[in-house]
Amino acid sequence: MFTGIIESTGVVEHIEHSGANIHFTLSCPFTGELKIDQSVAHNGCCLTVVAIKDDRYTVTAIAETLEKTNLGSWETGTVVNLERCVQMNGRLDGHIVQGHVDKTGKVISIENKDGSYFITFQYDNHEGAFVTVPQGSVTVNGISLTVARSGADDFSVAIIPYTWEFTNLQFLKPGDLVNLEFDIIGKYIAKLISTNAHIKL
Structure with a gap:
């Protein structure tokens, strides 16, 4: 983990x-x-x-x-x-990441916000199995990030200068592919809903 x-x-x-x-x-x-x-x-x-x-x-x-x-x-x-991998006697500073990439996403745009960066990614979500929510967690190229804007098949994140400087995000350009791992709790909920879609509450 x-x-x-x-x-x-x-x-x-x-x-x-x-x-x-x-x-x-x-x-x-x-x-x-x-x-x-x-x-x-x-x-x-x-x-x-x-x-x-x-x-x-x-x-x-x-x-x-x-x-x-x-x-x-x-x-x-x-x-x-x-x-x-995380040591169990340490702090969980990011979020629970399994290291199992769900799919790749494509860089749509990178905006320089006077020192910080706003990056938008798009991914194939035709089955609706992978979702993001505003202020939720998502992993991009192994980096735990907070979702700033969420769409049906895209999302945006805001990158602080430290993260930009010390990761490979600084080398990205529109069209590049990144590895995406969606929040494990969100994936279980999406699976549960799709499996029991016929059940009326």
């Missing part, structure tokens, strides 16, 4: 294709603290550390992960948001 509070960014150093899978080797400030089999969220996608050498470590993304996330668009030099 994660919180959506980014510890650091990492850089993709090497990419190796193996059948339908891709092995990504990255460098980051806390590589020396990692262990084999440890879970790390990469742009909000939980991946397992499979190898460590010097200041670099390797994770593997399987075909299903590549289909649901933006990992397939990574290149050497791509900057990635990183978070290690």
